[in-house]
Amino acid sequence: MGVRRRAFAARAVAAGVAAALALAGCGSGHPSGTATRGPQASDLYAAARAGAMSAESAHVTGRSTQGGVTRTIDLQGNRAGTNLRVLLATPSDGSVEIRVVDGVTWLKGDRTYWAAQSGARVPDSVVGRFVRLPGDQAKASGLTLAGVLHDVFSRTELGSVDVLNAAVDTGTVDGGKAFVLSQRINGDGARMFVSADPRHDLLRVDGTTKNPGTLRFSQWNAVPEVTAPPAGQVAVLPTR
Numbered sequence: 001m002g003v004r005r006r007a008f009a010a011r012a013v014a015a016g017v018a019a020a021l022a023l024a025g026c027g028s029g030h031p032s033g034t035a036t037r038g039p040q041a042s043d044l045y046a047a048a049r050a051g052a053m054s055a056e057s058a059h060v061t062g063r064s065t066q067g068g069v070t071r072t073i074d075l076q077g078n079r080a081g082t083n084l085r086v087l088l089a090t091p092s093d094g095s096v097e098i099r100v101v102d103g104v105t106w107l108k109g110d111r112t113y114w115a116a117q118s119g120a121r122v123p124d125s126v127v128g129r130f131v132r133l134p135g136d137q138a139k140a141s142g143l144t145l146a147g148v149l150h151d152v153f154s155r156t157e158l159g160s161v162d163v164l165n166a167a168v169d170t171g172t173v174d175g176g177k178a179f180v181l182s183q184r185i186n187g188d189g190a191r192m193f194v195s196a197d198p199r200h201d202l203l204r205v206d207g208t209t210k211n212p213g214t215l216r217f218s219q220w221n222a223v224p225e226v227t228a229p230p231a232g233q234v235a236v237l238p239t240r
Helices: 003-027 041-054 111-116 145-152 160-165
Strands: 057-066 069-078 083-090 094-101 104-109 130-133 166-173 176-183 191-195 202-206 213-218
Touching: 041 145, 041 166, 041 176, 041 191, 041 202, 057 145, 069 145, 094 111, 166 191, 176 202
Parallel strands: none
Antiparallel strands: 057 069, 057 213, 069 083, 083 094, 094 104, 104 130, 166 176, 176 191, 191 202, 202 213
């Protein structure tokens, strides 16, 4: 594969990664601390974080709207990103599916996606079909479960004032009982939902009022293995 083709492939993955990281960032304002009664928020947060950061696999779905642009993500795979399937979409950049299997990155974009790539000129045979990219580009770019969780938990604790300000309420996620962590006074709208069972799995993260969005988490340590696309769905990426 020539230099031009490698550069083009890198741009193709980078566009998808940018959308995913913008979505993951919607959870950066999550609260932590101790509630005045009932379960302690600090314990719930610590349990959710420990479980998530040690999980081997998970399924993440989400939607966020920033600057009038809505982004969606559907990611499932292992922690390291060596086995991964992610769907990304925005109105302007179109829809793209990325798979990583056995160190190979596969990418399938719709017509809007390919048209949005700077300098991209692809034949109709490529639109809606998978192309093989050089190496494990999605992993190298941080588009992994570990990367999403790092962004969600990047603020591991708040100050002492926020510790006293944290609240724990009850709610539901997909019909299951959950504890809801939020700030009691002057909150920014961010919320974290953890399961009410002894595992306290991370279930959902809501963004702030300024950066609204929601990420949902499921299938912890139970995601099916992602397979490479069948030969009939594969096309050859142009060399220029």
